[in-house]
Amino acid sequence: MDKRIKLALVGLNFGRHIIENQLLDGPGGKYVELAGICDLDAAKAKSFGEKYGVKVFESLDSILKDPEIEAVGLFTPPRGRAKLLDSIISAGKHVMTTKPFEDDPEAAMAVLKKAKNLGKVLHLNSPSPVPSDDIRQIFEWRDKYNLGQPISARWETFARYSEKSDGSWMDDPAKCPVAPIFRLGIYGINDLLQLCGNPKEIHVMHSRIFTGRPTADNAQLSIRFENGCVSSILGSFCVNNGNPYSNNLIIHFENGTVTRAILTPEFFGRTKDKVALTLQTVKGKDEKITETAFIDRAVVSGGYQWDNFHKAVRGGKLENEISPELIVNSIRVLNAMKAQQFSNASAMID
Numbered sequence: 001m002d003k004r005i006k007l008a009l010v011g012l013n014f015g016r017h018i019i020e021n022q023l024l025d026g027p028g029g030k031y032v033e034l035a036g037i038c039d040l041d042a043a044k045a046k047s048f049g050e051k052y053g054v055k056v057f058e059s060l061d062s063i064l065k066d067p068e069i070e071a072v073g074l075f076t077p078p079r080g081r082a083k084l085l086d087s088i089i090s091a092g093k094h095v096m097t098t099k100p101f102e103d104d105p106e107a108a109m110a111v112l113k114k115a116k117n118l119g120k121v122l123h124l125n126s127p128s129p130v131p132s133d134d135i136r137q138i139f140e141w142r143d144k145y146n147l148g149q150p151i152s153a154r155w156e157t158f159a160r161y162s163e164k165s166d167g168s169w170m171d172d173p174a175k176c177p178v179a180p181i182f183r184l185g186i187y188g189i190n191d192l193l194q195l196c197g198n199p200k201e202i203h204v205m206h207s208r209i210f211t212g213r214p215t216a217d218n219a220q221l222s223i224r225f226e227n228g229c230v231s232s233i234l235g236s237f238c239v240n241n242g243n244p245y246s247n248n249l250i251i252h253f254e255n256g257t258v259t260r261a262i263l264t265p266e267f268f269g270r271t272k273d274k275v276a277l278t279l280q281t282v283k284g285k286d287e288k289i290t291e292t293a294f295i296d297r298a299v300v301s302g303g304y305q306w307d308n309f310h311k312a313v314r315g316g317k318l319e320n321e322i323s324p325e326l327i328v329n330s331i332r333v334l335n336a337m338k339a340q341q342f343s344n345a346s347a348m349i350d
């Protein structure tokens with residue numbers, strides 16, 4: 001393998017988790033070398049610089065001027081991300097960032113196109129640059145068994161948070177609309193956009209049960225797609241059942257159903273690091289077919305594809321890359337949800 005990519009990481013709240021669980025100890029370390037860090041909070045940056053033994057940059061600009069740095073890991077809040085991404089790719093660096101990509105669809109599309117034109121790699125975890133192994137398996141079954149068009153889908157995730165108001169973007173319904181969907185349900189939106197097509201209409205419902213923040217902690221988003229498929233995405237910060245972030249999915253096609261669930265260790269003696277996909281379909285009149293696939297949790301939807309990042313940065317071609325339109329569609333859904341968050345009416349997506 002070509003040498004690792006020298007990456008400087010910006011934004012040390014969630015970015016800290018990326019450093020510790022993805023880069024220093026985790027799947028990214030094989031492909032990416034942490035070569036520096038940066039945060040607007042200089043004291044925080046200094047203390048993490050000492051902890052990780054890496055260079056501390058005083059600003060994103062100073063990273064962009066360093067010829068040693070090949071790529072930036074951008075883990076700042078979503079609003080205004082396109083502007084930062086633009087400055088990074090314009091300086092000749094590649095980027096790995098996170099969901100939600102932006103909140104402005106035009107700015108998002110412009111920077112995605114510019115990255116393509118400049119030949120710079122711009123990846124994020126959701127939607128991932130190429131369909132993850134679980135989504136690919138669903139496409140494979142769909143084609144192998146002629147499952148037909150998607151009819152309905154249900155996606156859910158949950159965890160139990162006890163957050164307090166801290167004045168951050170997560171307290172602000174304008175920056176973090178319908179919080180459990182914006183922060184966690186986004187993975188479901190991106191799964192369903194890949195599986196079900198172009199979104200046409202949304203409806204939203206939410207409540208606050210335990211949270212200390214002024215934003216919601218329990219919510220549902222419904223999406224109707226152009227082809228008539230209807231779906232719901234449930235997100236909650238209120239459930240503790242020992243198996244958080246399950247990202248469970250049931251999708252019905254005309255001729256079959258696929259479910260995706262995280263296995264608990266009790267199932268078949270496997271660890272909960274596996275995700276189980278099952279297909280139920282029929283052949284001919286009444287021959288029932290069931291298939292099951294087990295996929296490592298590290299490579300299911302929502303994961304960071306460091307291997308593909310490395311391949312693309314080193315000039316390799318990725319097969320089945322997702323389109324910029326899909327990334328932008330997810331922003332259009334989020335914006336329709338934001339517009340409807342305090343109304344009971346549904347919203348059309350033009």
Ligand SMILES: NC(=O)c1ccc[n+]([C@@H]2O[C@H](COP(=O)([O-])OP(=O)(O)OC[C@H]3O[C@@H](n4cnc5c(N)ncnc54)[C@H](O)[C@@H]3O)[C@@H](O)[C@H]2O)c1
Pocket residue numbers: 010011012013014015038039040041059060075076077078098099100168169183
């Ligand atoms: N918090 C999570 O559990 C989580 C999980 C997955 C993904 N994410 C995503 O990660 C992103 C960041 O989330 P967060 O929770 O860390 O947000 P946050 O607002 O809590 O932290 C962002 C950090 O980035 C720094 N920062 C902002 N702009 C900067 C700039 N221009 N230069 C240098 N530093 C800058 C801030 O000082 C802060 O430390 C969001 O898109 C979020 O959806 C968060």
